[in-house]
Amino acid sequence: MTSNTITPLHHNAYAPSRAARELGLKRSEFDLAVHLGQIRTVPDEGGGGRRVSRSEIDRLRATGGFPDALRQRVRLVGTTEGAEAMEISVGRFTRLARLGLFSPVRFYLNRYRAVVWLYLADELEEFTAVEENTPLLTARRLPEGLRDMLDEGVDLRARNWRGRHRGFLLRLAEDPWESAGALAAFLDPVQIAELVPDPYERSHLGRFRPGPPAHGAQGSPAAHLIEKIMTSDDPAEIAWLRTELAQVLADARRFRPAPRPAARQAPPALPPGEPASQEPPRGLLGRLRRRSA
Structure with a gap:
């Protein structure tokens, strides 16, 4: 160029x-x-x-x-500031976020290795402005169905963050292999091994598999926690990711097969009727000559 x-x-x-x-x-x-x-x-x-x-x-x-x-x-707020903007308690804000009624766009780990979720201030204001959401903000108690979900331990914050981050990675992808890598980033190695049994293809896919946006020292508790947030653990989400990845991989194989080592060439075949050479190997021939000398 x-x-x-x-x-x-x-x-x-x-x-x-x-x-x-x-x-x-x-x-x-x-x-x-x-x-x-x-x-x-x-x-x-x-x-x-x-x-x-x-x-x-x-x-x-x-x-x-x-x-x-x-x-x-692009203004971000945490739980406390978000609750103040919506004029609700921090506890109610957290419950609404766990139910997935608004989604975080970023997270980080504080010095106690607790996950701090960050939200778009604009989206919280839009949620507050919708009349149908007023009971969720002002009623003494949340509807029974939502309370039951919280009692069962529902927390959709990580899943919703993964959905947003996945959309970002897919927007940046410029070919099918990069799209496949973006999807694979949210599956654990066991799932990927099942979907991509060929080791050369799996290694090639790994080149396009982005890591999490937040980082901790390799092998540290913080790194394990970040990896857990990045990796899907919801059965429905995993099923969707597997289906999408299988389809995108089919496109990637047609677009450009994964590289693999070149096959070793066999020695040329002898013409019909020509006897094979009886000359001993070079090492053996040298020893025989030295012995006769």
Whole structure:
């Protein structure tokens, strides 16, 4: 690739850090906006990751209320701040979140290794504004059916987060193998081994399998907890993932078969009637010569 083909790309598209500055966003705000699909990115043909085109920067700047409106769309709140915004108790907020009535978009582990879920402030405000949701916010007790679900231990926060994160990964996928990797990221190794018994194909799939967005030291309790959040444990979710992955893998195999070692070539066959060479192996021939000398 010549410099003439690279230069226009860098003039017309910005790296994430530069794009964030152009839009007046913190880098974390920018990353979340990309995650939510509010900022469209394009692949860097030079292999430097994803970039934001100049036209996309101009489109966002032309929207009403820029940049405050864009910042508001990516404002995150935790449980306490979210409960205050909805004018309900922290306990009720947690129960509604466990029931999956609104979904977290991020999480992190605090110093006590407790999971802290983060929510979009805009979505909580929208939930509060819907008239049908008023009893969930103001009634003394939740409806009996919802109470029964909570008594059974229902907690859909991790599952709903996985659904949002999976959508983000699939939006970024550029070919069937990357889509397959995005789906495989939420299944445990046993499930993947059942679906992909071929070791070379499974190894190739692993190249496109992204890790969790949060990290802990390898083998640490924090890393195990993050992996648990990332890995589906709901039977319905697992069944859906297996079905989708099987279909996407079929597309990936047609698109480009997984690489595997080249087969060793057999020695050429002798012409019919020609006897095989009786010459002893080189090592044996050398020993016989030394012995006769």
